[in-house]
Amino acid sequence: MIPAEPLELLLVEDNPEDLELTLRALRKAKIANQIQVARDGAEALDFVFCEGAYAGRRPDFPKVILLDLKLPKVDGLEVLQRLKGDPRTRTIPVVMLTSSKEQSDLVKSYELGVNSYIVKPVNFEQFAAAVQELGFYWLLLNQISAPSPLP
Amino acid sequence: MVAVVSVAAALWLRLKMDPWLAGQPNFIMFTLPIMLSAYAGGLWPGLLATALSGLAVGCYVPALAGQTFATWWQEGFLMLAGVIISGLSESLHRTRRRAGEGQELFARSFRLSPDCVTLTRLRDRMILEANDGLCALWQARREEVVGQPAGRFIVWADEAERSRFLQRLHAQGECLNHEAKLRIRDGRELDFNLSSRLITFGNETCALSVMRDITGHKRAEIATARLAAIVDSSSDAIVGKDLAGIVTSWNSGAEQLFGYRADEMVGQSILRLIPDERQAEETQIMDSIRHNRTVRPFETVRRCKDGSTVEVSVTVSPIRDAAGRVVGASKVARDITERRRAEQQIRQLNAELEQRVRLRTEELEAANRELEAFSYSISHDLRAPLRAVDGFSQAVMEDFGPQLPADGRRQLDVIQESARRMGCLIDDLLAFSRLSRQPLEKQPVDMARLVRSVLEDFAGECATRQVEVSLGELPPCAGDHRLLRQVMVNLISNALKYSRKRTQPTLAIGCQTATHPPVYYVRDNGSGFDMRYADKLFGVFQRLHRAEDYEGTGVGLAIVQRIVNRHGGRIWAESAPDAGATFYFTLQRSDAS
Numbered sequence: 025m026i027p028a029e030p031l032e033l034l035l036v037e038d039n040p041e042d043l044e045l046t047l048r049a050l051r052k053a054k055i056a057n058q059i060q061v062a063r064d065g066a067e068a069l070d071f072v073f074c075e076g077a078y079a080g081r082r083p084d085f086p087k088v089i090l091l092d093l094k095l096p097k098v099d100g101l102e103v104l105q106r107l108k109g110d111p112r113t114r115t116i117p118v119v120m121l122t123s124s125k126e127q128s129d130l131v132k133s134y135e136l137g138v139n140s141y142i143v144k145p146v147n148f149e150q151f152a153a154a155v156q157e158l159g160f161y162w163l164l165l166n167q168i169s170a171p172s173p174l175p
Numbered sequence: 176m177v178a179v180v181s182v183a184a185a186l187w188l189r190l191k192m193d194p195w196l197a198g199q200p201n202f203i204m205f206t207l208p209i210m211l212s213a214y215a216g217g218l219w220p221g222l223l224a225t226a227l228s229g230l231a232v233g234c235y236v237p238a239l240a241g242q243t244f245a246t247w248w249q250e251g252f253l254m255l256a257g258v259i260i261s262g263l264s265e266s267l268h269r270t271r272r273r274a275g276e277g278q279e280l281f282a283r284s285f286r287l288s289p290d291c292v293t294l295t296r297l298r299d300r301m302i303l304e305a306n307d308g309l310c311a312l313w314q315a316r317r318e319e320v321v322g323q324p325a326g327r328f329i330v331w332a333d334e335a336e337r338s339r340f341l342q343r344l345h346a347q348g349e350c351l352n353h354e355a356k357l358r359i360r361d362g363r364e365l366d367f368n369l370s371s372r373l374i375t376f377g378n379e380t381c382a383l384s385v386m387r388d389i390t391g392h393k394r395a396e397i398a399t400a401r402l403a404a405i406v407d408s409s410s411d412a413i414v415g416k417d418l419a420g421i422v423t424s425w426n427s428g429a430e431q432l433f434g435y436r437a438d439e440m441v442g443q444s445i446l447r448l449i450p451d452e453r454q455a456e457e458t459q460i461m462d463s464i465r466h467n468r469t470v471r472p473f474e475t476v477r478r479c480k481d482g483s484t485v486e487v488s489v490t491v492s493p494i495r496d497a498a499g500r501v502v503g504a505s506k507v508a509r510d511i512t513e514r515r516r517a518e519q520q521i522r523q524l525n526a527e528l529e530q531r532v533r534l535r536t537e538e539l540e541a542a543n544r545e546l547e548a549f550s551y552s553i554s555h556d557l558r559a560p561l562r563a564v565d566g567f568s569q570a571v572m573e574d575f576g577p578q579l580p581a582d583g584r585r586q587l588d589v590i591q592e593s594a595r596r597m598g599c600l601i602d603d604l605l606a607f608s609r610l611s612r613q614p615l616e617k618q619p620v621d622m623a624r625l626v627r628s629v630l631e632d633f634a635g636e637c638a639t640r641q642v643e644v645s646l647g648e649l650p651p652c653a654g655d656h657r658l659l660r661q662v663m664v665n666l667i668s669n670a671l672k673y674s675r676k677r678t679q680p681t682l683a684i685g686c687q688t689a690t691h692p693p694v695y696y697v698r699d700n701g702s703g704f705d706m707r708y709a710d711k712l713f714g715v716f717q718r719l720h721r722a723e724d725y726e727g728t729g730v731g732l733a734i735v736q737r738i739v740n741r742h743g744g745r746i747w748a749e750s751a752p753d754a755g756a757t758f759y760f761t762l763q764r765s766d767a768s
Contacts, residue, residue, distance in 0.1 A: 041563035048570065094555050123555040123562075125605065146558055146598030148566035148591075 065098025225257025647685020
C-alpha cells in the first residue's frame, strides 16, 4: 500500500487488541488519516529505512512514531536507539506507548532521546484520551524541523 | 719489777733480822720472793727473782755472816727450787690463760650466734643463760628471760614429740638437728631446727640447746617444691640453659615434646634441637638474652630425638642471679601443631562458608532477577488483556449500546469496573514489591513539615467534609523521606476514608515522646475495627471492610508496615468497632529488644 497523502503516523504495536483499540481511538479523534502499522521492531526499522519488504516504497518519514516497548524480534528500546542514532531520523518525534511503569525503562528511554513516555492506562477512556492528546500535540501543535528525505 | 722489789725487800728483811737469825740458813727467806714473782709474772720474773736471790745469798749474806761451805749447798738448793717454782708457775699461767681465752671465745660465740642458744636446768626448766638471738626472737630483754622457766616463752606444738625428744636426750646425752614446731610467746607457730646436749653446770644437769628458726626456709622449700611440680607437670617444654647454650634443666614436658630424657639433655648443647638451617636463630636469641631482653613468643621449628620436626611457639627469658647478672635463659616451648591444624581447619571452614555465601548470594541475585522479570511481565503483559477487556466493553457500549437492553448495559459496566479494579490491584502489588527492592536512603526528616505537606494534598477533602485536624508535636527522625511520606499519605487517607460516614470527622496526628524510641500516631474517629482481626490488618490484600462500604485493594497498610519495618520500627493499631482507630509506629529498634 502506497499512500497518496504524506505519511503522518507510524504505530509500532505487536498486541492485536491494543492495536485495534489504539487505531479506534486515533480514528475517533480524527487526527491522522495516514497511519502505517508495524507489528514488530524489525518491521518498523525496515519501514523507516525502506529496507527489506519496504525497499521499494516512496521514501518519506512519518511525522511521529508511536512505539511499544516490548516487541518481538527487535525491542522498542533498540528501535529507539537506531532511530535516534541516525542523523536522518534523529529529528522524528518518538513517543513510547507502553504498559511498563518500570523506572528503569523510563530512564533508559529518556537517555536514548525519547520525546514522550506514555503509560497505557487500563481504563480505555483514559487510554483513548491519552492517544488523542498526544496525536493532537505531536501532529498538529508541535513544529518540527522537516527530516531530510532519503537519498 | 715484782722480782726486783720483792728480792730487795727480802734482802732488807734478812739483814734486819740477822741479829735473830744469825747462823741460821740464809736462803729460806728468799724462797718467798721467788714464789711471789713466779706466781705473779710466770717463768721469767720467777727466774729473775731466783737469779737476784742467788746473787743476794751468794754475795752479801756470806760476806755478812762470814760463812762459806754451808752457803754453797744452800745457794744451789735455792737456785734449783727457784727454777722449779718458776717452771711450775709458768705452766699454771699458761693453763689459766688458755682457760680464759676459751671461756671468752665461748661467751662470744654464745652471745653473737644468730641462732637461739639457751642453757636450761633440766630439773625445773629454768633458763640459766640465753643469747641475743633468743631474746630477739622472743622479743624480751635478757634479764626478763634468765631465771624464768622456759615454758613461759616457748611451748612445743606437739607434747608427745617433746617427750620423744627428751627421752632421746636422756638416753644419748644429746639430740641433734631435730625439726619441730614450737609456739613462741606472741602465738606464732614456727618451724625450728633443734639441737640439745646435756652438760653439767654448777653440779646441775643442764641442757645446752641451739634452735634455728627455719620457717622461712621451710616455706621456701614448699614454694620451690610447688614451683618444681608446676614446671614438671606443665605440658609445655620448659628448659633452662646457661649462656653457652648448655641445657641445665629439662622438664617432663620437654621430654614428651622432643623425645629426649632429662639425663640425655642436661649438660648437652641446646643446638641439638635446632634444625641446621635455623642455627642462626639461637645466636640471635642468646644475643637478646645477654642484653637482658626477653624474646617475645615466636613460632619456629625444632628437631626431635627421632629426627622428626615439630612446630613450636617459643618464649625465651633471661635468668638472673641474686646480683641481677644474666646467667642463663629459660625457654618455654609449646607444640602448636594442633593449633596449626585447627587454624587450617578454620581457614578451610571459612573458605567453604564464603563459597556457600557466594553461591547463596548468586542464587538470591538470580531469584531477584527472576522476581524483577516477573513483576515486569505482570506490569506489561497482565495489563494488556485487561485493557482489551475494558476497551472492547467500551467499544460494544459505544457501537451497540442503543441495541442492548438495560440489563446488558449494566453487565458491561460490571465487566469494565472489574477490569479497572484489577488494574489497580496490579499497580498496588507492583508498588509493594518495588518497596523491597529499593535501597533505603536514610537522612534527617522533619516529620512536622512532612505531615503538613501531606495534609495540603488532602486540604480539599478536609475542607469539604469539615474535618477537624489537630497536629501534635512531631519530632524529627532519620529515614527515607519519600517512603515516610508514603506512610503518612496511606495512614491519613485511610483515616479520612474510614471516617467518611461521620458528620464531625476528626483527625489527630502526633507523637508520644516520653518513650524511647518516640511513637508517632494517626488517630481518627471513624468506623474502627474489631481488635480480634487486628492481625489481618497489615497483610497484603487483607481487608476488614466490605468493598461496597469502603473501596480499596488491601495493600495500603501492608506497604506502611513494610516501610516501617525496613526502618527498623514497628507498627500496631488500637481500635474498637465504630469507635475510631489509632495507628502507632516507631522508626528505630527499641533499646530493650
